[in-house]
Amino acid sequence: MSIKAIDICKHYNVGGTLVRALDGVSLDILKGEYVTITGVSGSGKSTLMSILGCLDTPTSGTYLLDGSDVSCLTDRQLSGIRSRKIGFVFQSFNLVPSLTAAENVELPLIYRGVPKNERRQRAKEALEIVGLSDRAKHRPSEMSGGQQQRTAIARAIASDPCMILADEPCGNLDSRNSSEVMEILSELNRHGKTIVMITHDEQAAKKAQRLIRIADGRIVT
Numbered sequence: 001m002s003i004k005a006i007d008i009c010k011h012y013n014v015g016g017t018l019v020r021a022l023d024g025v026s027l028d029i030l031k032g033e034y035v036t037i038t039g040v041s042g043s044g045k046s047t048l049m050s051i052l053g054c055l056d057t058p059t060s061g062t063y064l065l066d067g068s069d070v071s072c073l074t075d076r077q078l079s080g081i082r083s084r085k086i087g088f089v090f091q092s093f094n095l096v097p098s099l100t101a102a103e104n105v106e107l108p109l110i111y112r113g114v115p116k117n118e119r120r121q122r123a124k125e126a127l128e129i130v131g132l133s134d135r136a137k138h139r140p141s142e143m144s145g146g147q148q149q150r151t152a153i154a155r156a157i158a159s160d161p162c163m164i165l166a167d168e169p170c171g172n173l174d175s176r177n178s179s180e181v182m183e184i185l186s187e188l189n190r191h192g193k194t195i196v197m198i199t200h201d202e203q204a205a206k207k208a209q210r211l212i213r214i215a216d217g218r219i220v221t
Helices: 045-052 075-085 101-111 116-129 145-157 175-190
Strands: 003-014 017-029 034-038 060-065 086-090 163-167 194-198 210-215
Touching (some): 003 045, 017 045, 034 045, 034 175, 045 163, 045 194, 075 086, 101 116, 101 145, 145 163, 145 175, 163 175, 175 194
Parallel strands (some): 034 194, 034 210, 086 163, 163 194
Antiparallel strands (some): 003 017, 003 060
């Protein structure tokens, strides 16, 4: 999946003050690339991630996903793109505490209407990819932080998306678990997935093929 953002702006009105979260961002990410977007807190990187992931829409500018303009799509259409083409990994894991690892991985497939046998097979395969076959029946409270994040990655890849968007995926992990998660993302990239990762961790950022720095809502390198 390729990305092309052209002069993307995202403005908010906060207490009568105009906040320019993104101020004319343009970038290209090629299909199969592994790109890191980094910057200090408040730089605009998470806002950019939300727009790239079709979780939000820009105030102005054009966003092309595989050559198609998604800037003005309806919420339903954006939801469809997220469901089919994009896998999300977040710092806080976002697992459902009452569900097992396998059930958490199956959850987005249920929303898509995937038949039970197929979604169970997909969940099994996804957990195998991240090395958690033996934790399929464990709930989040029975797993370490690294195992929870690997479960979240399995959930993200179960629907076979073209692109993985990872927002500070190692933010809650120690160095050993961070290395495991970064290796999984690198392996997914080697198998053709486009990876876009937001991080403030310079060591994690070096794992990518290309680094994009953002400051004050603008790309600086």
